[in-house]
Amino acid sequence: MSDNYDIAVFEGDGIGPEIMAPTISLLEKLSEKAESYSLTFNVLPAGAAHYAETGESLPQASLNGARAADAILLSAMGLPSVRYPDGTEISPQIELRKEMDLYAGVRPVTVLPGQASPIKIPDGQTIDFVLIRESTEGLFYSQGKGEVSEDEARETLVISRKTSEKLFNFSFELARRRKKSQGTVGQVTCVDKANVFRAFAFFRDIFDKIAKGHSDIKTSHAYVDATALWMVQKPWTFDVLVTENMFGDILSDLGAGIMGGLGLAPSADIGDSNAVFQPCHGSAPDIAGQGIANPAAMILSAAMMLDWLGHERGNSEMLNHAEILRKAVYDVVVEGTTLTRDLGGTATTSEFSNEVSNKL
Ligand code: ATP
Ligand code: MG
Numbered sequence: 001m002s003d004n005y006d007i008a009v010f011e012g013d014g015i016g017p018e019i020m021a022p023t024i025s026l027l028e029k030l031s032e033k034a035e036s037y038s039l040t041f042n043v044l045p046a047g048a049a050h051y052a053e054t055g056e057s058l059p060q061a062s063l064n065g066a067r068a069a070d071a072i073l074l075s076a077m078g079l080p081s082v083r084y085p086d087g088t089e090i091s092p093q094i095e096l097r098k099e100m101d102l103y104a105g106v107r108p109v110t111v112l113p114g115q116a117s118p119i120k121i122p123d124g125q126t127i128d129f130v131l132i133r134e135s136t137e138g139l140f141y142s143q144g145k146g147e148v149s150e151d152e153a154r155e156t157l158v159i160s161r162k163t164s165e166k167l168f169n170f171s172f173e174l175a176r177r178r179k180k181s182q183g184t185v186g187q188v189t190c191v192d193k194a195n196v197f198r199a200f201a202f203f204r205d206i207f208d209k210i211a212k213g214h215s216d217i218k219t220s221h222a223y224v225d226a227t228a229l230w231m232v233q234k235p236w237t238f239d240v241l242v243t244e245n246m247f248g249d250i251l252s253d254l255g256a257g258i259m260g261g262l263g264l265a266p267s268a269d270i271g272d273s274n275a276v277f278q279p280c281h282g283s284a285p286d287i288a289g290q291g292i293a294n295p296a297a298m299i300l301s302a303a304m305m306l307d308w309l310g311h312e313r314g315n316s317e318m319l320n321h322a323e324i325l326r327k328a329v330y331d332v333v334v335e336g337t338t339l340t341r342d343l344g345g346t347a348t349t350s351e352f353s354n355e356v357s358n359k360l
Pocket of ligand 2: 282
């Protein structure tokens with residue numbers, strides 16, 4: 001029997017629609033051949049251009065559609081020229097994260113052979129780890145609520161037991177999945193500042209308690225400052241790193257730096273029943289409309305979606321297709337003959353996508 005999954009699609013702004021179209025074509029090509037599942041795509045309006053037209057950046061109907069979907073694909077939203085009256089950027093992706101309580105921000109850091117990483121990787125080592133950023137509390141809990149007087153400013157950091165437990169359980173399960181499918185070591189590192197802040201000692205304590213329920217996975221602790229150093233000095237030693245929101249925000253950009261840019265960086269924001277998959281980069285308005293955007297990060301985000309759905313619904317064919325799609329992108333990048341401009345080539349978005357399609 002074949003299960004159908006509804007995929008909510010936010011095409012977004014700038015290069016968003018240009019990288020979403022080939023991604024959906026690739027997913028269609030894979031799922032048309034599938035025996036156990038099919039996909040239905042439902043495009044929902046939202047974003048900066050939509051706001052400029054209608055005065056709404058994330059209509060209630062779109063939010064409802066996203067909630068009801070089995071998974072959400074999002075390209076990039078926001079444009080420098082369109083802002084809310086108070087001057088802040090239009091970013092419905094942040095509203096989605098809050099509305100659907102997507103607490104686990106998953107940011108894989110992978111360096112492929114030949115990829116322009118600034119890190120010198122010793123022979124026999126590979127950089128392939130995942131950073132998990134808590135995305136609903138931490139220091140960002142206080143966002144917009146800080147107290148500022150003439151002489152003093154204060155923000156609040158919140159770590160809750162409930163969210164931390166869910167976050168750590170998710171991290172251990174991910175390490176287990178990686179160990180099983182990719183033969184990684186199976187290790188989760190809790191990144192904190194437990195030596196200075198009681199809130200982080202609390203965070204670490206919850207981590208240790210949750211770890212007891214996952215005795216097949218190794219654990220370690222690291223302070224965030226040391227982690228920043230090690231991400232540069234020996235990133236090949238990491239498997240799964242889990243941390244607080246603000247630390248995760250900073251370390252994700254360091255991760256993108258290790259990868260040599262944003263063109264190949266996918267991400268997922270995962271909650272109890274919803275998940276959004278989107279590239280780490282923005283809407284790149286400077287190159288929009290030229291057909292030269294790199295769709296790789298978007299396609300790799302779609303592969304993460306197949307992975308998540310396959311895991312959640314126990315569908316091994318989807319897991320297999322996730323691997324096929326990821327490998328197709330990796331093969332094109334490593335071969336290096338059809339690369340987009342950001343990766344040093346001259347290929348267009350469709351030339352790159354066709355090459356990926358040929359590998360499926
Ligand atoms: P945001 O505020 O949404 O994070 P940003 O200001 O950080 O956006 P991006 O939109 O991510 O900026 O773009 C940063 C630079 O990287 C731009 O020069 C853009 O053209 C380039 N860029 C981003 N994504 C891609 C892509 N998929 N392909 C090619 N170039 C890209
Ligand atoms: Mg940015």
